[in-house]
Amino acid sequence: MATQEEVLAGLAEIVNEVAGIEESEVQLDKSFTADLDVDSLTMVEVVVAAEEKFDVKIPDDEVKNLNTVGDAVNFILTHS
Amino acid sequence: MTAAIQSPAGAPHARILGVGGYRPSRVVTNEQICRVIDSTDEWIRTRTGIEERRWSTAEETVGVMSIAAAGKALAAAGIEPERLGCVLISTVTHLAQTPSLAADVANQLGAINAAAFDISAACAGFCHGLALGQDMVRSGSAEYVLVIGVERLSDLTDMNDRSTAFIFGDGAGAAVVGPSQTPGIGPVAWGADGAQLDAIGQTFSWDALREQPDLGFPALRMSGQQVFRWASYQMVPVAKRALERAGITAEDLDAFIPHQANMRITDAMIKALKLPEHVPVARDIAKTGNTSAASIPLAMERMLEEGEAPHGGVALLIGFGAGLVYAAQVVVLP
Numbered sequence: 082m083a084t085q086e087e088v089l090a091g092l093a094e095i096v097n098e099v100a101g102i103e104e105s106e107v108q109l110d111k112s113f114t115a116d117l118d119v120d121s122l123t124m125v126e127v128v129v130a131a132e133e134k135f136d137v138k139i140p141d142d143e144v145k146n147l148n149t150v151g152d153a154v155n156f157i158l159t160h161s
Numbered sequence: 162m163t164a165a166i167q168s169p170a171g172a173p174h175a176r177i178l179g180v181g182g183y184r185p186s187r188v189v190t191n192e193q194i195c196r197v198i199d200s201t202d203e204w205i206r207t208r209t210g211i212e213e214r215r216w217s218t219a220e221e222t223v224g225v226m227s228i229a230a231a232g233k234a235l236a237a238a239g240i241e242p243e244r245l246g247c248v249l250i251s252t253v254t255h256l257a258q259t260p261s262l263a264a265d266v267a268n269q270l271g272a273i274n275a276a277a278f279d280i281s282a283a284c285a286g287f288c289h290g291l292a293l294g295q296d297m298v299r300s301g302s303a304e305y306v307l308v309i310g311v312e313r314l315s316d317l318t319d320m321n322d323r324s325t326a327f328i329f330g331d332g333a334g335a336a337v338v339g340p341s342q343t344p345g346i347g348p349v350a351w352g353a354d355g356a357q358l359d360a361i362g363q364t365f366s367w368d369a370l371r372e373q374p375d376l377g378f379p380a381l382r383m384s385g386q387q388v389f390r391w392a393s394y395q396m397v398p399v400a401k402r403a404l405e406r407a408g409i410t411a412e413d414l415d416a417f418i419p420h421q422a423n424m425r426i427t428d429a430m431i432k433a434l435k436l437p438e439h440v441p442v443a444r445d446i447a448k449t450g451n452t453s454a455a456s457i458p459l460a461m462e463r464m465l466e467e468g469e470a471p472h473g474g475v476a477l478l479i480g481f482g483a484g485l486v487y488a489a490q491v492v493v494l495p
Contacts, residue, residue, distance in 0.1 A: 120207070120208065121385065121386055122208065122385075122386070122389050122423075122425050124386075125386050125389050125390045125393070126393070126429060128390075129390065129393075129394055141384075141386055141387045141390065144386060
């Protein structure tokens with residue numbers, strides 16, 4: 082079972098891969114849309130990659146609730 | 162003794178003999194769209210890849226557009242309308258239940274020996290049509306089939322809907338399918354997922370207007386993220402099945418022509434398919450918008466006209482849309 086640091090690092094890697102954003106920018110308190118400029122379609126790509134990496138299911142209606150990086154990390158931690 | 166019926170075969174194979182398209186005259190820019198909805202040219206471009214789209218004038222009906230596209234395809238194929246055995250039109254914007262648009266178009270074209278019918282398979286419609294056309298030619302039901310994808314989506318667009326007003330466009334694309342000694346259209350990989358019926362659709366059906374006449378006119382609605390995810394990821398195994406059934410690898414392709422739904426979907430598909438960099442990809446959506454059933458033949462015509470894809474080259478086509486339904490096949494470009 083992954084730790085918060087591991088999930089955050091993994092997510093940062095994905096966001097970097099998918100959206101070209103510096104991994105160091107991907108912090109728990111950052112909003113995907115407001116701070117990281119990750120729009121809703123890129124969010125889908127991040128979510129699909131995260132599902133694969135963390136072996137977790139993130140349905141479409143959950144994605145809307147993942148506003149910050151922290152929200153995503155918590156979801157992954159509580160559902161994997 | 163019971164009589165035995167005959168069942169002679171048709172041609173050994175089928176191919177696309179010619180393609181033609183019609184784009185409406187009226188160019189509508191993002192800036193014009195943004196006068197009605199709260200959005201920007203930059204947002205529309207980054208979100209969809211669309212720079213401008215074409216919307217029909219009152220005169221450019223689905224019938225007029227179909228006939229124009231058909232004329233070009235028939236001329237390119239060198240086939241007279243009387244030789245057509247079938248006219249098949251895929252559309253969701255022929256706004257009358259009956260008679261079919263195909264019956265009207267066949268008559269106006271002079272396709273006096275053709276059967277005529279419409280199909281409804283949304284943005285996957287052209288690929289469905291090619292599959293049916295191929296089957297008809299090979300089974301002997303028709304020697305030459307005219308397959309048309311036509312839409313006037315502006316008729317069903319809510320200009321005030323921030324999530325869809327910029328997406329849809331109008332146009333028609335046609336292909337003549339005929340006999341061939343060598344395979345020109347690969348086996349179709351197709352299917353449907355009605356569990357996702359609500360992902361894309363019309364806000365209400367026509368009969369609702371009888372109960373509530375003040376409802377106004379229905380419009381198309383889409384669950385953007387759900388459709389994006391489905392198209393970008395679930396369609397990749399379908400594309401691979403089409404390649405496999407045709408005995409082709411991604412490296413062999415001379416073109417990739419997906420339904421022009423959204424440039425971001427195209428990009429995500431390319432990545433997920435691991436499409437080699439040397440394969441040209443259709444990006445007609447930039448100038449045409451999403452024209453549903455017309456998008457693939459219009460994109461094909463543009464790639465051929467602009468020399469982006471070679472005549473006689475091998476192309477992977479994939480359509481996907483409301484239903485949710487999908488169809489893909491590998492074809493030899495005319």
